[in-house]
Amino acid sequence: MDLFENAFQGKRVLVTGDTGFKGSWMCIWLKNLGAEVFGYALPPKTDKDNFVTTNLAKKMVHQDGDIRDLESMKAFFQKVKPEIVFHMAAQPLVLHSYQNPVETFSTNVMGTVHLFECVRETPSVRVVINVTSDKCYDNKEWVWGYRENDPMGGKDPYSASKGCAELVFSSYWHSFFQKPGSPAMASGRAGNVIGGGDWAENRIIPDVFRAVESNTTLLVRNPRATRPWQFVLEPVYGYMKLAEKLLANPQKYSGGWNFGPLDNNNYSVADLLNQVKIKVKLQTSYQEGSDNPHEAHLLKLDISKAVSILKWQPLLNFQKTVDFTINGYMAEIQGNKNLFEARVAQIEAYASHCNKDTTV
Ligand SMILES: NC(=O)c1ccc[n+]([C@@H]2O[C@H](COP(=O)([O-])OP(=O)(O)OC[C@H]3O[C@@H](n4cnc5c(N)ncnc54)[C@H](O)[C@@H]3O)[C@@H](O)[C@H]2O)c1
Numbered sequence: 001m002d003l004f005e006n007a008f009q010g011k012r013v014l015v016t017g018d019t020g021f022k023g024s025w026m027c028i029w030l031k032n033l034g035a036e037v038f039g040y041a042l043p044p045k046t047d048k049d050n051f052v053t054t055n056l057a058k059k060m061v062h063q064d065g066d067i068r069d070l071e072s073m074k075a076f077f078q079k080v081k082p083e084i085v086f087h088m089a090a091q092p093l094v095l096h097s098y099q100n101p102v103e104t105f106s107t108n109v110m111g112t113v114h115l116f117e118c119v120r121e122t123p124s125v126r127v128v129i130n131v132t133s134d135k136c137y138d139n140k141e142w143v144w145g146y147r148e149n150d151p152m153g154g155k156d157p158y159s160a161s162k163g164c165a166e167l168v169f170s171s172y173w174h175s176f177f178q179k180p181g182s183p184a185m186a187s188g189r190a191g192n193v194i195g196g197g198d199w200a201e202n203r204i205i206p207d208v209f210r211a212v213e214s215n216t217t218l219l220v221r222n223p224r225a226t227r228p229w230q231f232v233l234e235p236v237y238g239y240m241k242l243a244e245k246l247l248a249n250p251q252k253y254s255g256g257w258n259f260g261p262l263d264n265n266n267y268s269v270a271d272l273l274n275q276v277k278i279k280v281k282l283q284t285s286y287q288e289g290s291d292n293p294h295e296a297h298l299l300k301l302d303i304s305k306a307v308s309i310l311k312w313q314p315l316l317n318f319q320k321t322v323d324f325t326i327n328g329y330m331a332e333i334q335g336n337k338n339l340f341e342a343r344v345a346q347i348e349a350y351a352s353h354c355n356k357d358t359t360v
Pocket of ligand 1: 019042043065068088092131134190200
């Protein structure tokens, strides 16, 4: 089922960060829609990464490269001549950003500058989607959702780097891409996502499945923290819908877009673990209190713009979000030999929810 009106069939699409969690899922989806897919990123970190276990390197053209290296990235753009670019390469972890602020700012800010420099010098590019984060907003820790025209901010280095990446996007767009015939561009802001194939450190769901796999007890420090849980394909669907629309109508769809969950998907870590335990044997031990550095506690996105103008909306409710996630991890843990096909099957199952009223 093609949710994108055939927009990607035969198109040359470049994904930066294709070896990462979201990037690898997007590349599988794009391949399944008949796109010619190219990727530029650092090598995968472990053999468990989705990019490795799905054998993506054999199904697309990937180049190991650093977005902080402008000349190397430019050469790749000039070689592959992409029509559509999704920029997802980033240092995406808040805790890591406290230990490595220079790496975080140089990757997320200068890496984005380099991306737009490459776009400026590559006439084949028609559409660019810049992926940032819900953390790009100046977070006032209030109950209301942020709108696309709220001010940028960020207290910790990661959040500030994503606020800066938004300013870079806006500056390049206003300064260099206003003439007729310029590529169309937009920025996508989404929150935490979950799904099979993510084994990053210090994220609750990877920690859950590490405990399941090794049959050990999961130590839970923040059971009452609520998060807007979202399946990985929800924002990926949003970024791709945005690209489809920008190809057809650059004026109407340029700018910033939020891709968050519906309000009723804010559940606590304890709710999430209880939902996982319905299907999977998991032992937990709660030890409240944490000496971790500051992380935003209350952060909501207002998704009215994407729902009303883009006609995008989350397709899965909380139970389905957790079920899709469990199925994705268990396929791997139980030794499914063809994880690429398993991911494609999940993409098809996800897309089939498009016309069903399942989110409420
Ligand atoms: N996963 C989430 O919950 C989440 C939430 C909000 C926003 N995001 C954003 O979505 C995007 C993708 O995140 P993810 O979860 O897939 O992260 P990930 O860590 O799984 O993947 C990051 C990708 O970026 C690449 N990368 C990192 N530094 C690089 C560099 N210097 N040069 C080239 N490539 C580099 C990595 O190799 C990898 O391919 C990021 O921009 C992230 O900030 C993610």
